[in-house]
Amino acid sequence: MTIGNVAGQRRRQQAVTVAKERRELLVRAKRLCRVGTNGDDEDAHVENEMMIDEEQPILEAQTSKAVEELKSAVQYQGKGAMQKKVTALRELRRLLSKSEFPPIEAALGAGAIPLLVQCLSFGSPDEQLLESAWCLTNIAAGKPEETKALLPALPLLIAHLGEKSSAPVAEQCAWAIGNVAGEGEDLRNVLLSQGALPPLARMIFPDKGSTVRTAAWALSNLIKGPEPKAAAQLVRVDGILDAILRHLKKTDEETATEIAWIVVYLSALSDIATSMLLKGDILQLLIERLATSNSLQLLIPVLRSLGNFVAVDPKAILTILIRGQNTEGDVIRVLAKCLKSEHRVLKKEAAWVLSNIAAGSIEHKKVIHSTEAMPLLLRLLSTSPFDIRKEVAYVLGNLCVETAEGDTKPRIIQEHLVSIVSGGCLPGFIELVRSPDMEAARMGLQFIELVLRGMPNGEGPKLVEGEDGIDAMERFQFHENEELRVMANTLVDKYFGEDYGIDE
């Protein structure tokens, strides 16, 4: 019996997540706007201290009152009407930006949305537009149903994204839209059908500025799927990929972070984008960022993108692997740096990228096997938290098998298997067999199979038995998962089964 390929490449298609999404990062999906996009320092001192409970009712009352003020300002037609509106809007915006927990409910309850929509009408002065969009931004940063309340405002917010708007207004509108897009797929679909994507995409064309950053963030929210159609639409925007490559090469880390998230989704969801970006030598850019940055926020999307590219086109990375050996841009060395990091998520992502590289050709495997990453990986397999151990196991497993072209089954690379096993990895894999995680258990069983079949002089069974492997496998004797049950039982029967072989 051959159990088959150990792992192979795993591209991160935007999978459904039950767990917290990217909890390791700043809260990305929705962002409150505390300081104005136009850089006004009027409100620059943000009251960062937590609201005390008693203050919340006061804040809410003030908000209701501010909405009332706005209502009368909107209705007022006389002299100074414009100024009156701006003043009322500013007050409401101030209240909505004041606290970590803005009084959104109160604002919505008092009927803020229709008024704010009215204030967004064409021809309104920039200041008015800016203040309304800001209010809407923070309302959209609220709970799901509060975000949904923005529906009537979306056409105008999108309209103000265009080149005719001033930069601060466009940016503020992009922010609001980013929050709406962050809410979920339904709202993303509304935004897409109303044409939000092209103007948003064009906002990242300039070389720098906060507008680029905000728009890139909103854009990444808009295309993140799991449906691939938004990503596909983005690729069709002329010049977008050039802009992405340009930013990755030059821009500051914060903007690069937002751009890198766009790359994450493109590389996960669009094959066209993936191959075009590869042609633009994106791997080199990503590796440079990895080598030079220490920003966790940036490194994570860069690693994810890298892993996706490797999964799609293992050949491209090989050139760089070999070219970069023992230089600043040594891919493995850079990944090893991430593996050594204190940060769990970084380790996990780096291990995942390595596992994709290790799933490549024999050359890929040889490069990894010859590096300093090996002792590191072996250590991580025995000492890290579960999810990292699982990723590391994929790397080590992939290093031991090869699927050459024309082969129908993976072959064992005995040299790697022997060195990895003698490095003490077997207990780690057997531990995975015992874990309640189905994928990890399967991975562990597959590795045990390699050891049983592939270690020289038939010492595999002794090793597995010595590390309590039979016991680990026998736990599957009546397991609910059929594949694992059959796999484990077959291995036990084949290598440790009843011995009928009576010598003649």
Add this chain to the structure above:
Amino acid sequence: MECHPETLQKLSQCFLHTLSPVPEPRRAAERSLSEAADLPNYGLAVLNLVAERSVNEQTRHAAAVNFKNHLRSRWLPAGDSGISPMVNSEKEQIKTRIVSLMLSSPPRIQSQLSEALAVIGKRDFHRSWPGLLPELVSSLQKAALRGDYASVNAVLGAANSIFKKFRHQYRTNDLLSDIKYCLETFAPSLQEVFLKTYDSAASGSGAADLKPLFESQRLCCRIFFSLSFQDLPEFFEDHMNEWMGVFEKCLSSNFPALESTAEGLTVVDDVRAAVCENINLYMEKYGEEFQPFLEGFALAVWTLLRDVSKSPSRDRLATTAIKFLTTVSTSAHHALFAGDNVIKEICQGVVIPNVSLRDEDEEIFETNYTEFVRRDMEGSDVDTRRRIACELLKGLATNYKRQVTEVVSLEIQKLLSSFATQWKDKDCAIYLVVSLATNKARGASVSTDLIDVQSFFANVILPELQSHDVNSFPMLKAGSLKFLTVFRTHLPKPFAIQLFPELVRFLRADSNVVHSYAASCIEKLLLVKDEGGKSRYVASDISPFLRQLMTNLFEALTFPESEENQYLMKCIMRVLGVAEITGEVAGPCIVGLTSVLSEVCKNPKNPTFNHYIFESVAVLVRRACERDLSLISAFETSLFQSLELILDNDIAEFLPYAFQLLAQLVELNRPPLSPNYMQLFSLLLSGEYWERNANVPALVRLLQAFLEKAPHEVTQEDRLSQVLRIFHKLVSGHSTEEQGFYILNTIIEYLDYSVIAPYMKGIWNVLFERLQSKKTVKFQKFLVVSMSLFLVKHGPVYLVDTMNTVQPNIFASILEHIWIPNLKLIMGTVEVKLTAVAATRLICETPAPAVSKLWGKALDSIVTLVSRPEQERDVDEPNEMPENVGYTAAFVNLYSAGRREEDPLKDIRDPKQFLVASLGRLSSASPGRYPQIIGENLEETNKAALLQLCKAYNCGIA
């Protein structure tokens, strides 16, 4: 079926009758219900009856059970089951009614409907029943508000059954989106109920009121487990404090109102065990998020265990709680155990009490020995307290080996010093040593670094084994025998040989476990191999006490409860496989075995035992006849009786064995075969036995034996065409095709060409037709083997001619499309040799195929075949499900009656040499022609390989 009052009346009558103690009306009612079940809307009608309050509850309960079973078989019957599914309109009506009906029913009916609901929920989840979860949630909320815990638990019970499917599956986007949907819809209400219920339970009194609250807590915990299994849900992470808080309180608080009775204690312990499973899952998978709670839980569990370990019951809680500590001990946070004396306290407070024998163990030892052996010796004790407690010690030893070693040796000494009063302590010590020194009870390798095994053996085990009274302290005897079995490879041979007579003595012990262990120990010792794979114990080692051994084994088979003791029978088989089988041994043995056999024929119960009887007979016959062929007639006399009994009474389980034994006897016979056999042969052709799939491999084996041993007799009187009809039938079925080929190959190999010539056209026809209808790689490979066999037995000319009678020139086409491409896929030493030689003869002895390209391709395939290892040539074939999967007896191969694989080409030693020599001869006849063809048609690697071969055998291609 319409829901008239009359219908309901009639159904109600039927269900009442199904409860009748009188068989006649009961069977009639069951019959008419099972007929009615085929009618559309039957399920709905039964549900209406369940809902009918005017009907008495007993009848309604019976109806509810029937309803549930009806849904199980008919909601979504398997495609090939032949059961028609319920119609959609009926399903929809059931879905709209069932939740509210369940909630308004009395408890007994409610729990049936809850299960019925889960049956639907599992099959129609959730896209086909979008209304279910929202309805459950709102019912849950309302019931919780009313404090109606019967309803709360009915809803939770249904949800729990449905959500269980989230465990033990691989992650896919579909699975995750299902979980996400459940979390979004269900988790907030679940949490609300869970927290609220805990508060009520903590403040409540009165056992009767509290019980349903705790049951509800348990269900909440199990649902939490299912929903957390794949990934840590965001919702639970956000509310970790609330959940973990209550979990910890469940573990650390006491609930005297319930815990004062045994039944109440079980209810509370079930919640605690469910909590332990949850925290164990979080510890294993979500360690980082769980870490802030870890210390509190470790303390709570450890404190709880101190109590639980003392108690003889509370198994489930004990095992789950110990598992949690084991997980912690091997995790990155093992430092919790690093403190002074922690390990000592765990060893004394948890491990020793849990390893100690309990009354229950003694009871099983005495009353259910097979269960005891399974748990104690064969590793199905994964979840017993003894085993789990030892796992904890091993877990601790991964990081604190020194401390564990010290503490354990100290404890063992203490246990042994108290032996004067407590034999149970000695048993505990033996169990500890065996568990800690081995990685696996039945394993051959042991690690002895935790324990000094040798001195333990000398001081504790040996005196037991040498004890004169085989019946004193049976559990200690069993433990000592187990010890010996486990450490068998470490036992020096002379020492073991001294112990053998003691083991033979213990076969006479009254205790079933003890004589089973003695048999098992002997059996396993005889399997021990030294370096290099040679058996350590041979015939001469056991011959001094062989007679006593066999006598005791057969005698033990007469002890109460051991009439079908598989350990004894297996030992008989093993001894017969090793010992020198003289006539004096064989005689009593065959008598003993056939008498046991006729006994089990009356009522075959234990398939393992039965298998070993037949295996014993087969090995006895084989090895006795190898020494002295004249013994065969004695065997025939004894065996024919039993075999006739099996055939005459059509004992389905035994037929495959019987045919295999007969095949063995036929093969051992010298022609001519006795009339007895020939009578059997006609029986064999009758076709009746062939209907049962389990018989087929054995029948084929028997048929092969006849064809080989009596080729003349079996071809008389049109018998060959009967045989070929069987071949035709087998080769046309996908699951039996290989059996068909076995028959064909035997015919080709053992019958003269003149006999088979008239039939060959028909044979090829059958094969080519089959090839057209279903062209699998497997079939093509078999065909290549059969053609090759024909070629080497009867020559290439007959092969080509007979094939071409089917259709002119078909041979060329078969060669090109079947033979050449599949040749390189042939596996197995004999097969590779056969097909390589046949193909070589084909290209070297027949006028070369007109197209030289084809000649080249054929050679290319041959070179691949002989030069590359199997794993490089192998292809994965898509797994096809066997066509017949039934519950009937399965075929089990008898190792000792197995057919010896014959090499049809004994005179050719090396197919590679044959290849190059033939090529050399051929090419020297027309120099210059072949190197060119080779150059044009062989793959580069094969050219190199061929060159290599020429060099190796010093042979050139001109």
